[in-house]
Amino acid sequence: xxxxxxxxxxxxxxxxxxxxxxxxxxxxxxxxxxxxxxxxxxxxxxxxxxxxxxxxxxxxxxxxxxxxxxxxxxxxxxxxxxxxxxxxxxxxxxxxxxxxxxxxxxxxxxxxxxxxxxxxxxxxxxxxxxxxxxxxx
Numbered sequence: 001x002x003x004x005x006x007x008x009x010x011x012x013x014x015x016x017x018x019x020x021x022x023x024x025x026x027x028x029x030x031x032x033x034x035x036x037x038x039x040x041x042x043x044x045x046x047x048x049x050x051x052x053x054x055x056x057x058x059x060x061x062x063x064x065x066x067x068x069x070x071x072x073x074x075x076x077x078x079x080x081x082x083x084x085x086x087x088x089x090x091x092x093x094x095x096x097x098x099x100x101x102x103x104x105x106x107x108x109x110x111x112x113x114x115x116x117x118x119x120x121x122x123x124x125x126x127x128x129x130x131x132x133x134x135x136x137x
Contacts, residue, residue, distance in 0.1 A: 035065040036063045036118065036124045036125030037068075037069035037117050038061045038063050039115055040061070041115075041127065042059065043055050043057035044131065050133050050134065051135070052108070053103035053106075054104050054106065055101065056099065057099070057100050057101075058098070058100075058115065062119065063123065065119060069117055070117070070120050073117055074090070074116070075115070075116040076116075077114050078113055078114075106131070110130070110132050112128065112129075113129045115127045115129070
């Protein structure tokens with residue numbers, strides 16, 4: 001039997017690899033702690049052809065616990081064979097319960113970004129965002 005802490009919900013949009021739709025965006029949300037804040041990624045959207053620079057827009061709201069998100073706990077890292085903590089770089093893009101990054105520079109290729117945040121009661125949530133940047137656009 002799968003424990004709730006091991007469950008994930010995965011949505012995936014794959015493009016056929018045709019020249020007009022070369023990029024893909026995959027989001028994977030952990031259900032390990034359903035009490036934590038909701039993480040709502042509105043940009044980039046699933047159907048965007050992704051090129052750099054790109055905009056990233058994320059909203060945070062209270063989860064099932066009802067406790068408000070604690071923006072001071074927001075963490076962003078780029079996962080790869082050497083993880084890169086991007087938390088300090090995003091400080092200036094936080095406003096109220098929003099992360100609004102304009103013109104993020106990402107090189108061509110596959111990127112795995114992890115957002116993690118806690119609420120005022122200490123419950124956490126994380127969201128993994130997988131993006132493919134096409135340099136031939």
